[in-house]
Structures are given as C-alpha cells and as structure tokens.
Amino acid sequence: MKKILLAGSTGYLGIYIAKELQQRSCFFRAIARSPEKLEQNDIKANELLKAELTDPESIRECCKGIDIVISTVGITKQKDGLTYMDVDYQANMNLLNEAKKNGVTKFIYVSVLNGEKLRNLKICDAKELFVEQLKQSGIDYCIVRPNGFFSDMSEFFNMAKRGRIYLFGNGELRANPIHGEDLAVVCVDAIDRPDKEIEIGGPETLTQHEIASIAFDILGIKPKITHIPDWVRITILNLVKLLTGSKSYGPVEFFMTVMAIDMLAPEYGKRTLKEYFLKLNNKTV
Template sequence: MSQPRILLAGATGAVGSEVLRLLRERGHFVRTFSRSAKNAEKIRPLASEVVLGDATRAGSLGEALAGIDVVVSCLGANVALGMSERRSFRDVDVAAHANLLEASLRASAKRFVYLSAHPGPGYDHTRYIRAHVETEDMLRASGLSCSFVRPTGIYSALGDLIDMARMGFGSVAGDGTAKANPVHPICVAEAMVSVVEEGPEFVTVGGPEVLTREEIMRLAFDVVGKKPRIMHVPPGVFRFWSAGLRLPHPRLSDMLEFVAAVMTTDSVAEARGTRPLRPWFEALARQ
C-alpha cells in the first residue's frame, strides 16, 4: 500500500520543522504550506514541494490540497509575549483551519492531524484554549478522520525565561508552586507523526519532568549563571492587563489571560516526552 501524500501547514515552526524532518525520513511526500517566503526557503531543500499563502485568507490555498490524502497542521498564532501581530487566537487559528478544512473536503482528503493544546482544568476557560477546542470541534464535525495532539506546553514557548534570566530579573504569576511538565518540540512532532495514518482522536503529550513554575524560572537562571531574582506577580495583575488590552491588542490580551491561569494551575499530562528541559535552555543560552 502506497504512503499517503501529506500537506503540512506551519512547517517552519518549532514543531512543524521537526514533523517535516521525521516525515521525509520515513519517505513521505510532503507539500508544505507557509505564509513567510523567507522562512519557507529554510525548509525548501527538505520538502517535496513548497506552497506559499496565508491560510486565514480563503482564496490563498489555491491548489495546495490537490492530490493530498492527509493534512497535518502545526499552524497557529504566535504565543511570544513580544508579538507584533494583534489578531486574537480565535481570529487566526479558527479562521485558518476553517479554510484548510474547506479546501481539504473539496480535495477529498481523508484525514486531518491537528496540533492543539492541553485543555487542563483551571485554564480551559481561557480564550487561547477555547480557540484550540473550537478548532477541534469544527474538524470533528466535518466527518474527516482526525487526531488532535495536545501538548501541555512546548519548550519553544519558554524562551522568554532565558531572556529574563540574562537580564537578571524574572517573574512568575502567583506563588510559583503550580506544576507543569512541558515537552520538547521533537517529542510533540514524534507524537504527531505517529498518528498520521491512523490513531486515537486525542493524544496528550507531556514532558518527562514535573517542575513547579518557580523551578523552571530558577533553572533558566542557573543555565545563564546568574543569581535568581524572582518577582511573584499576583495573577490579578495579568488579568488587569489582559482586560485593558482586549481592544487595542487582542492577541496579547488573550495571552496574558492564559498566563494568569496556566501559571497558577497544575498542567501535567502523560509523560510521552523523553527529552529534559535543561539542554534546551542551555542551547538557547549559547545563542
């Protein structure tokens, strides 16, 4: 039986680039779909084909889905706190996947694998998580075979902590005792690739270490070789900032609401990942 032909959306991100590498190592035909021409050039040597476009624009997909059997999406709005893009997570994630889904059905694709997020109790009410769950629900209702990979948190979202530690001053929301087991992008990619052809509807992915939020911040200080200076910020401060930014900067507002909730609530899932956090931080510190 021949391997399915795959469209990979979001192939230039931390997880998407690893998914591309793993799929090509397995001999799959992989057409990538990316918005940034500059970033797409970095993966052109590895991809079978490269298509440029903005999935949030309905007419942008063109023939990207022609002949595709499986859509794998690592596409999602940027979570970095320094983001310049102002559109909310819902306006990007749900809109982009609605267009991808419509094009998938038109092209008679058979399966959809989506990089979602772990909707843990205590933060599943946030707009960031609701955007992911709404996307899942939309894909499930389509009739396509689907798998949703739900990481607790990905190391690539923790880069700001190294920047804070370099400056000699860090912060955590609340008392810092909430626990999490974030996971390496490669481990998330491995989970996604494992369900490309078939698999369970939901795949929750956690990392190998359960750490408190303060322990994660202290690890960043240790890696850069500076004495920890950590401020404990009441979660209400993040919520206050979030409320004030709802209109001028919806994306940052969404992220601050999520930070206030997830950093004060345990976010721990099955430890499918095997790669610890310290080497990731050490690599960032060397850059």
Template sequence: MNILVVGATGTLGRQVVRRALQEGHRVRCLVRTLPKATFLREWGAELVPGNLCRPESLAYALEEMEVVVDAATARPTDGIGIREVDWQGKVNLVQAMVMAGVKRLLFFSILDCDRYPHVPLMSVKAATEEFLAESGLDYTILAPAGFFQGLIGQFAIPILEEQSVWLTGTSAAVAYMDTQDVARFALRALEVPETIGQKLPVVGAKAWTSEEIIALCERLSGKNARILRIPLGVLTATRQVLRRFQWTGNIADRLAFAAVLSGGETLTAPMEAVYTQLGLSPQETGTLEGYLAEYFGRMLQKLKERNYELDRQKRKEQEKRKRKRPFKTSAKTGG
C-alpha cells in the same frame, strides 16, 4: 506519505517538516511568505504560497496530498487575529479538504482547552475540536501543554543577559515538551490507525512551575535572576486596554492565555497509554533539564569564546600602541 504541513515556519511546524523529511515522506508546506520559508526548501520540502484566510489558495496546495498536519496559529504580532486564523482559517481548511477528497488530518490543540472558555485561544481550540468531530474527516488531535523552546525567551535569555524575568500571580505547573518530540509523536500517530477520532495528550514527564524553571536556569548559568512580579489585576487591565485597539487585539488575546499560566493550576496528563498505543518509549523523550543544560552549555561556550576574542583584540591594540609610542630621551647637559 504525501503530507501538507500548514504553519510550517512556526516553532512546531518546522520540526514536523524536518521529522517528516527524515522519515522519507514527501512534504509540501503552505506558506504565506515564500522568502521567509526558503530554509524549508533547502531541507527538501516543496513550498506552495497560500493562506488559511484565503480559501481559494488552498485547493492547489491539497492536490495529490494524503495527509494534512495543521500546526498553524495566529502570532501575537500578526495583523490578523486568533478568530480569523485559528477558527475561520481552520473551517476553510476542513472545507477545502472535503472538496479535495483528503481525509486524514492531524490537528494541534492545547491540553485542557475546554476548561478555559474565557480565554480566546483556548475557546477557539475547543470549538475546533467539536467542529472536527462533525467534519467527517479522519482526524487525530494532539494536545501539548507548552514547549521547551518558548522558555528560552521567557527565562533563559533574560537571566543570561541580567535582565528582569516577569512573573504574574501563582505560576501554574506545566508539563512542557520539546517540539522535536512533539513532532515525533505526530508522525507516529499518523501511522497508527487507532488514533483516528482520538485526542491524545502530548506532555513531558514533569510539570514545572516558573519558579522551578528559574532556579534551574540559575544553577545552569551561574547567574541570579532578577524577578519582577506583576499583579494579576494589572495584567487584566492591560488586556482590556489593548482590546480597544484593532492592531493590539491579538496581543490582548495572548495575555489572556498568559493569565491561565498564572492561575496556579497544573497542566499535565498521564502519558502511559499514549506511549503504549504509539509504540514509543518514554526514555526517548527529552527532559527540560537536558534541554536547558545543552542550551546554557552552548551559550556559555560562545560567551567564553567571545570574551577570549575581545581580550585578544585588546592585547593586540595595546601592543600596537606600544610600538608606535616614541622613545623618551633625556636632555643632555654640557660639561
């Protein structure tokens, strides 16, 4: 297939690119900043400059493409917000696809997004799902709940570096999944015509609370976590302040999503029918225990090697100073 990946430099998008190339597909990536995407070219993908917020840049990217995989979303530090990228940008993309005659679209949404209309990102995802249903495209929607990769910065690194882990309210249990597995589901869904017009959950076998993840990280790292809890009211007040400023509005919208994860509700879904429909095996899907064990094993080995090198350098410096130290001589006395 000729596949255009939008959001290809993101955590999920790059795994879609990698998987598609491994399976022998021709992959083109729509990228805003070419220098930041050179690694995709090195993998074998074609890079095309463009931006969802600039409709005129989409026509060329869609030429000769058969499928579009949309993994793009606004980042908290972007100068443009969720509504510009995750809503108007997706409208621009769909309209450009219709004009170019590209019918097949795979869109990444969020599990249970329609249950949280007060959360900007969830509300926009739900609205986009409704828009796709009326678009006339052959769409498939995949709905993850969260990714293993996001837990590294949230829990693993702070615990390794003996920094504070921030928690808010009663943590929701979330069925996280490795982005590599999500990419595998995505490419397989494109090969199964029965997925057209469907929304499929893509979640891990177990839903984890923040406290359970922290306990797992402590066990694997041999370190105790320093936990600081923020009252939910403080998070809400912070969001209200940030929304007053244009440059922090996107961060405020993400804080609203964080509040969902602190609400105590479980984000998961049954996956048996999805595995059956796609012809995939649950045994091939990675677990959070395995993912974090591999991460901590690698990081602890690096720390061990670094400490060994520091000790070696220290010993060399000590030996050097000993060689340079002048010999002490005793004063001679006359007889």
C-alpha cells in the same frame, strides 16, 4: 505511500514536523507564506505551495491527491492585523473545506492542552470552535494537545538574565513542557495511530520554582525570585484588557492564565529543559 499536506510548515513546530517527515522519507506538500524559511532549515518538500491560508482562493485544490493533512496553523504572536478567529478558526476551516472536497482520509490538528476548559480565552475559544467543526466533518481526525513548548519557557531564562524571576503564587505550580522536536514525532506518528485525541508533554515534570532554579544555575547567577500574589495577576490582566486592544491582550491573557494553573500531560520524549536553556545560554555568550 501516503501523501501528506503540512500546513503551518514554517512555524516553530511546523519546521520540526517537516524535518521529521523528511527524515522518514515521507511524501509531503508544504504550504508556506515564506518558502525561504524551509530552505534556511535544509528542508526540501516534495511539493511546495506558496499561499495564505486565510485566503480560500490561494489554497484552492491544495489537498488534491492528498491522504493526510497535518495543521499546526495558529497565531502565537498576533500580527498582520489578524485575529485568533481569522487564523486559528477560519484559516483551518478553509483548509478543512479543501480536505473534504478532495477526499482527504485524516486530518491531524495541533491544539492546546485544556483548550476545552479554557474557552474563556480568545485563543482557546477559536481553536476549540475549529475542533468542534473537525469532529463533525466526517473525516477521521486526531487532535494533538501539547501542554506547552520549550520556547514558551524562554521567558524564565530571559528574566533570569535580567537578574530576577517573577512567579505567581508560591512557585509550586507544575508543568512538563515538550520540545518541538519530540512533539513532531508524536504528530507524525498520529498518521497511523487510532487515537482521536492525544494529550502530550515533555519527559520532566517541574515546578515553576525548579524551572527558575535551572535557569539561574546555567547562568551562574545567585537566584533571585519574587513571588507575586494572584490578586496582582488578576489586576494586571484587567488593566491590560482595559488599556490595550484585543491583539495585545490575547497573548498576555493566555500566558498569564496558564502560568497560574498546573499544565500536566503524559510524559514523553528525551529532550530536557536544562539542555534547551544551555543552548539559549550558548547563543548569548
């Protein structure tokens, strides 16, 4: 049986991957800053290492006896004074160095769709710098590139609850975001797949206007959508960059950039955005 190390085990995607590994009765060692999050989700790793990936000493020999590494490590919301280079690049490099020292045979890394084309964004640049190092490491690898999570779409639902959704342009830009549970299956399947890179999205391709309509329908609210010209988006980005630090600007930069392009990947999975919005609505009623 292959032994797996899961890094980023308590994040949005990491929790789903841990559940998938557990369901398949895989042996896995989880690295976690807050192990209690695994317990809260009824996850029992075969081995648990409480450590900080940004601290090389705390993960020394974390890969000892490990065959496969799966890393979802990255910043979604910047905190703790850490940068994308600290986490998305260096923390993963610390893990890769341990993998190389301990003879790991394969490293699976979750990046982002079009990351190599969006190197002007700080988050994508940090991720792609690591991808470059992983490709040169000599270890077999797989880069999983999702085009967005359902959790990223929560902002549409939240805007609808406030009564109005704001869209850039004409609202016809398309995406097929994927649920974390479906993406977890892809990540675990990658253990035995020969693919070096996997671009992946959810089962439905929707325009931003259609996503907005789904949110309003579930809430039973008359749709109110305001279309914002692209020059306004660019102005907002410039103002945020001028008036805030990089830690605040980074997430805004990424969100407002991917909202202004098509984010399409091969369709996969069975969980729909409507089902996700229904669950969000049930939590608020």
